[in-house]
Amino acid sequence: MNLTAQASPVISAVIPAYNESQGIAETIKQIAGCLNACESAWEIIVVDDGSCDPTYQQICRISEGEPRVKGITLSRNFGKEAAILAGLEHASGQAVIIIDADLQHPPSLIPEMIGKWRSGAQIVHTVKRNRTADSAGKKAAAYCINQLISNLGGINVNNSSDFKLLDREIVDIIVRLLPERERFFRGLTSWLGFSEAYIYFDVADRQGDQSKWSFWALLELSITALTSFTCAPLRIITFLGIATLLLGFLVAGDAIWSLIIGQSVSGYATIVISVLLIGSFIMISLGIIGEYIAKIYEEVKARPHYLIKASIGIGNKKP
Numbered sequence: 379m380n381l382t383a384q385a386s387p388v389i390s391a392v393i394p395a396y397n398e399s400q401g402i403a404e405t406i407k408q409i410a411g412c413l414n415a416c417e418s419a420w421e422i423i424v425v426d427d428g429s430c431d432p433t434y435q436q437i438c439r440i441s442e443g444e445p446r447v448k449g450i451t452l453s454r455n456f457g458k459e460a461a462i463l464a465g466l467e468h469a470s471g472q473a474v475i476i477i478d479a480d481l482q483h484p485p486s487l488i489p490e491m492i493g494k495w496r497s498g499a500q501i502v503h504t505v506k507r508n509r510t511a512d513s514a515g516k517k518a519a520a521y522c523i524n525q526l527i528s529n530l531g532g533i534n535v536n537n538s539s540d541f542k543l544l545d546r547e548i549v550d551i552i553v554r555l556l557p558e559r560e561r562f563f564r565g566l567t568s569w570l571g572f573s574e575a576y577i578y579f580d581v582a583d584r585q586g587d588q589s590k591w592s593f594w595a596l597l598e599l600s601i602t603a604l605t606s607f608t609c610a611p612l613r614i615i616t617f618l619g620i621a622t623l624l625l626g627f628l629v630a631g632d633a634i635w636s637l638i639i640g641q642s643v644s645g646y647a648t649i650v651i652s653v654l655l656i657g658s659f660i661m662i663s664l665g666i667i668g669e670y671i672a673k674i675y676e677e678v679k680a681r682p683h684y685l686i687k688a689s690i691g692i693g694n695k696k697p
């Protein structure tokens with residue numbers, strides 16, 4: 379066995395991968411090349427998030443030739459957030475880099491990230507300078523959601539990405555002290571504080587086929603992101619309620635005034651409009667409250683974030 383494989387790793391790279399069999403070998407090769415340039419004691423942990431294609435078989439094949447490449451395959455598709463957590467829980471490096479499997483996060487930034495970590499940064503964020511690889515719709519949706527989270531939740535996630543370097547202390551905090559089921563990794567790392575550094579990068583075109591996120595998966599992530607960082611939508615409901623009440627007083631005042639001056643009250647349109655308005659306010663409000671209740675329900679059930687089907691090169695690290 380390779381000697382460097384036995385040394386405890388200084389740097390771990392965690393790659394969440396879902397149906398990435400087409401490009402995973404090239405991604406691992408490029409990341410390993412960049413890690414080798416900085417440090418020989420490294421490990422790469424690829425977390426196969428229940429792929430339907432032979433992603434895990436590819437990881438096993440590579441791992442047999444290079445034991446510093448390790449793999450975990452989850453029992454089904456749990457989503458990128460769970461895959462990242464699985465990687466963090468099994469990484470043993472002093473610093474952990476989280477990077478996508480499709481080469482949209484340039485591995486060439488790794489030496490700079492490690493450099494910033496060595497100069498004292500505990501979290502190295504990478505920020506997207508452009509999003510030319512995304513469609514106009516995705517860009518607009520991402521902008522609106524990031525603005526909402528940043529303004530209501532008070533954490534800056536504008537153009538942020540999951541491509542980050544975390545010091546061991548930060549990884550331990552995320553794994554041990556942030557046990558929430560509904561996770562938004564990008565937000566959590568901004569919420570933590572500590573000493574942070576930023577690197578700007580241009581998003582490359584996606585290697586391989588289409589993005590692995592469906593519209594519903596993105597919507598779910600956005601709702602999780604919003605509800606896990608702010609209760610502002612609940613407060614907005616209260617303000618909407620007060621606004622509707624004021625409107626009600628206004629209409630009532632108008633009706634009483636019309637009675638006093640002897641005019642007949644124009645009833646039908648007013649009633650229909652108020653019923654529709656108030657009805658829709660109530661339904662939207664119930665929906666928002668429902669989202670928070672659903673999140674509480676998920677937390678109370680306290681099911682594991684993910685289940686591991688098999689792994690290669692990994693000891694039983696998870697507590």
Ligand code: UDP
Pocket residue numbers: 393394395396397398427455456457458461477478479480482584588589590591
């Ligand atoms: N991914 C994952 N599980 C999923 C969806 C995506 O592990 O359910 C991985 C995927 O393999 C990739 C990363 O998350 O490494 C980012 O996914 P993608 O490139 O599809 O997203 P985008 O770049 O469009 O944000």
Ligand code: MG
Pocket residue numbers: 478480482584589
């Ligand atoms: Mg991508």
